[in-house]
Amino acid sequence: MLIEGGKILEHNLSKNKMTMDSLNQALRQKEVFNINEVEYALLEVNGQISVMKKKQFRTVTMQDIHKKDKTKEQMPIEIIMDGQLLKDNMSLSQVSQDQLTKQLKSHQKQISDVFYAVIGSNGKLYIDYYKDQLKHPVDVE
Known part of the structure; x- marks a missing residue:
């Protein structure tokens, strides 16, 4: 698993x-x-x-629901891996380091507590912490 x-x-x-x-x-x-x-x-x-x-x-499928989707997708941008901020990738994202730090502080966390963080193709920030319990990961918008 x-x-x-x-x-x-x-x-x-x-x-x-x-x-x-x-x-x-x-x-x-x-x-x-x-x-x-x-x-x-x-x-x-x-x-x-x-x-x-x-x-x-x-x-x-869109055909199943007879609807056209006009939303634009992007390639996912990894911003934290193994507790390390990927500064080059931060410049590619629409999230500033200050915004990220504030978001983490609101959960009493810091960058070193994060195993993995990525801005998905849908533009949403996904964060997975070290030592997390089996509950849903933080999905930040």
């Missing part, structure tokens, strides 16, 4: 010699660009991952 209940299981990643980069790559290969869509991710014996998306993110 690499993700359980929407939480990244850092210990299991390291036990399987996986990095966040390799997990993100495997998720993208499953057409998952926003990690906050994942309820469960399992590492299979053959090295592939299986993904169960959260119910609200399971596939429904």
Whole structure:
């Protein structure tokens, strides 16, 4: 189990010699660009991952609901990895370091408490903390 209940299981990643980069790559290969869509991710014996998306993110096509979507998507921008701020990526995002710091302080956290933070293709900030419990990750707008 690499993700359980929407939480990244850092210990299991390291036990399987996986990095966040390799997990993100495997998720993208499953057409998952926003990690906050994942309820469960399992590492299979053959090295592939299986993904169960959260119910609200399971596939429904625009054709199924006869609607046209005009929203623009972007590539996800990682801003914190393994407790380290990725300053070059911050300049690519629409979130300032001050905004990020204020958001973390509102949860009594700081950058070093964050295992992974990314601005998803939907423009939402996803934060996963070290030592988090099995509850839903903070999804900040």
